[in-house]
Amino acid sequence: NNIPIGSPVRTRAIINRYFVKAKKNLGQNFLVDQTAILGIVEAADIQPGDQVIEIGPGIGSLTEQLLLAGAKVFAYEVDDSLPEILHNELPKKIGDAPLDERFKLMLKDVLKANFKEDLAGFFDMDKPIKVVANLPYYITTPIIFALAESDLHFTSLTLMMQKEVAERLEAKPSNKEYGPLTISVQTEMNVKLALEVKSSSFMPRPKVDSAVVVLTPLKEKPAIKNRKHFIWVVKMCFSQRRKTLNNNLKTLIPDGDKRAALIKELGVDPRVRPEDLTIEQFIKIASNIPAK
Ligand code: SAM
Numbered sequence: 080n081n082i083p084i085g086s087p088v089r090t091r092a093i094i095n096r097y098f099v100k101a102k103k104n105l106g107q108n109f110l111v112d113q114t115a116i117l118g119i120v121e122a123a124d125i126q127p128g129d130q131v132i133e134i135g136p137g138i139g140s141l142t143e144q145l146l147l148a149g150a151k152v153f154a155y156e157v158d159d160s161l162p163e164i165l166h167n168e169l170p171k172k173i174g175d176a177p178l179d180e181r182f183k184l185m186l187k188d189v190l191k192a193n194f195k196e197d198l199a200g201f202f203d204m205d206k207p208i209k210v211v212a213n214l215p216y217y218i219t220t221p222i223i224f225a226l227a228e229s230d231l232h233f234t235s236l237t238l239m240m241q242k243e244v245a246e247r248l249e250a251k252p253s254n255k256e257y258g259p260l261t262i263s264v265q266t267e268m269n270v271k272l273a274l275e276v277k278s279s280s281f282m283p284r285p286k287v288d289s290a291v292v293v294l295t296p297l298k299e300k301p302a303i304k305n306r307k308h309f310i311w312v313v314k315m316c317f318s319q320r321r322k323t324l325n326n327n328l329k330t331l332i333p334d335g336d337k338r339a340a341l342i343k344e345l346g347v348d349p350r351v352r353p354e355d356l357t358i359e360q361f362i363k364i365a366s367n368i369p370a371k
Pocket residue numbers: 105106107108109110134135136137138139140141142155156157158187188189190213214215216218
């Protein structure tokens with residue numbers, strides 16, 4: 080079958096053949112636009128032999144192109160009606176290799192993944208691993224956190240998500256999208272917005288605009304002694320985004336003189352809002368606040 084899965088004609092045929100009903104509660108919006116799909120494959124810079132974890136293959140639109148680009152794909156999926164469809168609809172052979180040498184599906188919630196254990200035997204764990212996904216949007220942030228905090232070392236995460244979340248990930252200070260999510264991701268990873276995707280590229284169409292973001296681990300991470308404590312302090316500083324830094328710091332540093340001294344040390348006006356601070360300034364604040 081030469082028509083790609085990620086096209087309106089083929090997706091419609093699959094939907095009819097298997098009585099697929101896209102499950103809203105699982106964030107099922109299937110890609111039917113080859114430009115967008117190949118854009119993701121290109122953003123992830125897939126090379127023959129790459130080891131790729133895919134989250135939520137759906138009916139295989141992205142999976143198919145990852146395989147054809149030469150990747151070995153391990154996929155997590157929760158919908159148990161999909162393995163049969165993937166097995167039947169993905170190409171039987173990729174070059175000379177039978178599909179099951181190149182593709183493995185695990186029916187499991189990715190938030191419950193134990194990557195090292197799950198991948199062993201299929202991936203060479205000494206070699207780099209990429210993550211590529213058109214994410215289920217209802218759990219975009221938990222997935223990003225789970226990947227960032229996991230013990231696997233990824234070379235890149237190429238993720239389609241709601242544009243609004245993508246903007247939060249790449250935001251700069253003094254921008255209304257800048258917040259705890261921005262800071263927790265940017266202290267670990269470099270964030271690049273690779274492409275925007277219209278809702279007409281999906282079947283059914285999501286209600287929001289989408290964007291593809293490429294995250295790569297920072298070579299030099301800022302020195303944060305206690306990450307959990309740091310994130311807690313950042314969240315506290317943002318607890319009332321509209322209020323001044325001085326106000327937000329009141330719970331953390333009840334003593335007015337101490338608060339004034341810290342704000343002076345930061346070299347900022349006490350009336351600035353939390354969103355105006357750089358990551359370095361948040362690190363300085365955290366280092367002045369004892370761990371609970
Ligand atoms: N990759 C396909 C595509 O691009 O057309 C489907 C993407 S769709 C936006 C998201 C997929 O994630 C669905 O197939 C859904 O069943 C799956 N999914 C939802 N929750 C999941 C979870 N907790 N773990 C793994 N997959 C999940």
